[in-house]
Structure formats: C-alpha cells, structure tokens
Amino acid sequence: MASLKTRILQLISTMPEGTVLNPKALLHLGNRAAVDQSLSRLARSGNLMRVCQGVYVPPVKTRFGTRPPEIGKTIETLSKMWSETIVPSGGSMANALGLTTQIPIRQVYLTSGPSRNLKFGEMSVELVHAPKWQLVSPNRLSGDVVRALAWMGPQEVEHCLSKARSRLTQEDIDELAEARAIVPEWIAKPVSEMISVG
Template identity: 30%
Template sequence: MNDEHTIIEKTTLKERIEALPEDSVLFRSDFPEYHAEFVGSTLSELTCTGVLVKISQGIYVKPRNSRFGLVFPSVEKIVQAIAIRDKAEVLPSGMTALNTLGLSTQVPMNYTYLTTGSERTIKLSNHQVILKRGVPKNFCYSTRLIALLVQALRTLKQDNVGEEEFLVIRELISKEPDKENLGRDIDLMPGWMKRIVKPMLVNN
C-alpha cells in the first residue's frame, strides 16, 4: 500500500468518525473495510485530540461538550450498544436493578449488569460499568419486569421487603401489559419471591 493511499484512507476514516453524532458508541471492529492498523491509529489520534474517549478495550464513545465538561452517553445506551454488538442479552443486577425498578433512589457508583456475552469493565468519568457473565436461568423469563424483579429482590433480601417495597412492586405488576407471560414468569421465581409477588397478580 503506497503512502498516498495510506493518507487518503486514514483521512476518510477520520472524517467518517468526526461526522458521527455526539453520544455515539463505536467499536474498533466497526470498520472492517479498513486495514486494522489504520483503524487503531486513527482511533488513537482522535482519542488524543479529545474527539473520542476510550472506555474499554476496543470500545469508544463520542461525548458531548457542555459548560460542565464532557457528557458521556447514558449507561443504558452504552450497555445496549455492547449487547447488540455481542449479540448478547444484558440484565441489570444488584443496586442497578433496584434503582431501575424504583425500589431504591440511591444512584449506584458502579453499575452492574449480567450478560450472556463477554465480561468487561467500562470506565466512565466517575464510575464503572461492570458486565459479568450470568447463568442461563437469569435470562429464562419472558417479561423484563420479572427478570429485573428477581435480581432486585435477591439484592434486597426477604427480610428487607417492607410495605414501601410492596407498594412499588404492586404498581409495577399492575402496569405490566403481558399478563399471560407475567403469570408464567412468577411461577418460575424463587419460592419466597413467588409468595410475595403472586398474590399481587390475583388482584390485577
């Protein structure tokens, strides 16, 4: 490959990336039509100049600039982009699941997700996103609500489920449109969770 072709190819790739909208999530593997060395050096150059931020091996974001500094894409957007790329399922776990369902107002410092894809840790400005392999039974539910509720209740633990939590769960159950699969999923929940949630289905 001659030097002229090298310059043209690299410039074209750079312009393509610079033209991407802010909040974009991109992967080193997104550009298979270019030589791997060109992709790597171009991504490195754009990272050095602040156009991109590297958040994990082979994963970059294009943040927005604000008067308060760089604003990254949302955690959910980043995680979903990785899931699509990996052809994997992802599911919030731990405090992230509690926060997602409104069972906790505490914003987690670290966001944790179960995945059927590769494990990785993503470093954002002041927190981390941790994707760890989940066992298949975590992904056996048809409704996202029950899959999330199992993770949330597992973190909360049975003795800590009080009246306030009952009210939140009851409202979530009442708003779930897929009542047929909801009933089947509740039957698949661990015993103590099923005893809490199933009576709520009868009243909806």
C-alpha cells in the same frame, strides 16, 4: 485522498450519541493494523474514548467541553453489537421502583456475556455476568421487578412485591407469572400468592 485518521474523524462527526466504533467495522477504510493505530491515536488525542478493548465511542461536545456519551445509549448499542442481554442491576431497579432509598454508588449492569469493566472517561461501569433468571424480560417493568427482588433478598420479597404491585399493569403481572418457571422459589411463591389474591 484523505488520511485514514481524517476519514475516521469525518465518520465520527456524523454519528449519533451512543454509537460504538470497533476496528472490524472500519476495515473498509484500511487494513486492521492501520485502523487499530488510528483509533488508538484518536483516543489519546481526545477525539475518541476507549471504553474497553477494541471498543471506542466519540465523546459528546458541549459548550462546557466534552463529556462521555449517555451510558444507557452506549450499553444498548453494545448489547446489540455483542448479541448479549444487558440490563440495569437490581440495586438501581430497586431504587428506581421506590423499594429502597439507597442509591447505588457504582454503575452496575447485568449481562448474559462475560463480566467486564467499561470506562467512560473517569466513570467506570461494571458489567457482571448474571444467571438467566435475572435477565428475564429485558427493558420491561416485570423484569425490573424480578431484578429488584433478587437484589433485595428473600426476607424483603413480600414487602417489596406488595409495594411494587400498584405500578404493575395486567401485562406486567402476566409476564411475572410466566417468569415463575425460571426464578427461584423464594420469588415464585410470593408472585403466585400476589396473583391468586388479584
């Protein structure tokens, strides 16, 4: 019978990029202490990357060496595993929407769960607990606009909203209209004005 380490390596070789391993998902291979020890050893040898306590990802092998998996795919998997909403920060959304030319230095995501730091090799990703209104409409343009506006601040809301208006579909506008119930007044009022103008 193959060793626990060998069986975990075989499992890793079949996993798509962004897949997350945690010890509880491997208890069919051995007891918890043995699984923890094997994962720790595989991380030390470079066969796995330890993202945070109890969470490992297989690195992606390329012809130039190994690299961390795509962060977005891993975050998506973690969001499902932890049953949390995790979305890109307002700063990165403001940049993506062309509302600012500032490029965020740090990788930050907002989460409904606790704040924590993730390590992807040398790269650090910060998960920051955010209020419910900043997590509205995850993975939707309307939600990205809300997060960008929150990051830009009250003084920039009207200017940024008019700049983002051309990208919004009627469905996005309807979602923004629904979000008015939970966003702060300094976002809800300009959204209402934009909708009334049409």
